[in-house]
Amino acid sequence: MTSRRGFLGAAAATGVAFCSCGLLESAHAAGATRRQAVAVNGKKVKTIDVHAHCVFLDVLPLIDNNRSILVNTVRGGTEAPIDVATRFAAMDAQKVDMEVLSVNPFWYGRERDVAAQIVKINNTKMAELCAAHPDRFAGFCSLTLQDPQLAVQELETAVKQQGLKGAAVGTNFNGTPFADPRFHPVWAKAEELGAALFFHPQGVPELSKQLAGNGWLTNAVAYPTETTITLSKLIFEGTLDRFPNLKIISAHGGGWLPHYADRQDHACLVNPGGCDPNIKLKKKPSDYLKQMYFDSLVFTPEALRHLTAVVGASQVMLGSDYPYPWELNPVDHIFATKTLSDEQKLDILGRTAAKVLKIKA
Known part of the structure; x- marks a missing residue:
């Protein structure tokens, strides 16, 4: 594993310096x-945000140096390439x-x-960043799902050798659903490793025409x-039973x-x-929600109250979507939900994530 000094030196050599050593020490001292x-x-409780984004500019040569693919004009987008001092201050x-x-x-x-190559760079840089700041960052790896067998190898390397917590x-x-059998080897390997899978949507192209217009419905809806x-x-095709x-x-x-x-x-x-008689689920469809985990990014105490009532507070983890400003006070959001017990708040704030992701609390 790359050392802290080696990581910072390598980053500077490639022109992607997260911050100078002086700034880094200042950030730690200020923190x-x-x-x-x-x-x-x-x-x-150690507060753990399971929904935070970053990008690595080292992949630019592989995407025709099109920076807009990585750093968009959405508020917060410019902070996706992590500057350590800035990110620590925000956290x-x-x-x-x-x-x-x-x-x-x-x-x-x-193309595969x-x-x-993009995935290899992402995973290497993610591992280096997390190894350099193990008290502040953990990471999910990237996967080449064009080739599920390669994705299996990438996931195993990420978890066993690079210290990452699973895959995003x-x-x-x-357009091919993840319930498709072609992806079963990836899910089997994740289950074997005890690695988490963080599911994040990208949008629905088929709805773009209907959702065009005011309100940024291509995201909000x-x-x-x-x-x-x-x-x-995943529920109705029997993937979660498998x-x-x-x-x-x-x-x-x-x-x-x-x-x-x-x-x-x-x-x-x-x-x-409308249902396949050959697929016999082992329990009620809604019961499967109690074996999945969800971030807390639902905006209001009432929405969080309802989410925990349906899935169980033990299945909810802190999430902010940082650096995108959907929820700039994720911890306060948990405290504002008065229907949660003290133990439930502790679980959501960090204890459940620490347990599921094997993070030292």
Whole structure:
């Protein structure tokens, strides 16, 4: 594993310096005084944000130096290439002790060998960044899902050799649902390794025309819809029965599914013709939500109350979507939800993520 000094030297040599050593030491010194330990009724907890993004500019030559693919004009986009001092200051302001970083998969539409090169760089840089700052960063690896067998190897290397916590994936592969048997070897390896899969939507191209216009509905509506479709397919195609110990974490509170899951319990009863008699689920469709995990990015105490009532507070983890400013006070959001017990707050703030991702609390 690359040392802290080696990591910073390598980054500077490639022209991608996260910050100078002086700034780094200043950030640590400032953090020692600024960071407030979070406690619930006197019990301290390591706050772990499982939904935080980054990109690595080292991949630019592989995408025709098109920086806009990595750094877009959306608010917060310019902070995706991590400057350590800036990111630490933001985390301190949010009362976040650790971010579990992920790179959204922009390479799914690329040729297999190019995608594999992008993934290799992403995973190497992610491992170096996390090794340099193990108290502040953990990471999910990237996968070349163009070639599921290669993805299996990448996941094993990431977890066993690079110290990463699992993989960040989209919610389908270029329209092919993740319930498709071609991806079973990847999910089998994740289950074997005890590695988590962080599902993050990319949008629904088929809906773009209907969602055009005011409100950025291609994100606000399409992203939760895409996640809902993905989780529903994993349930109804029997994928979660096949891999019952798979650790799935869904962004944005699981989309719409936790808020209307009961409808799916009635679908095959109302229309048996719309269901495959050869797929016999082992439990009620809505019960599968209790074996998955969800981030807390649902904006209001009432929404969080409902999410935890449906899936269980033990299945929810802190999430912010940083650097994108969807939720700039993720820790305060948990404290504002008065329906949660002290133990439930401790679980959501960090204890569940520490357990599931094998992070020292």
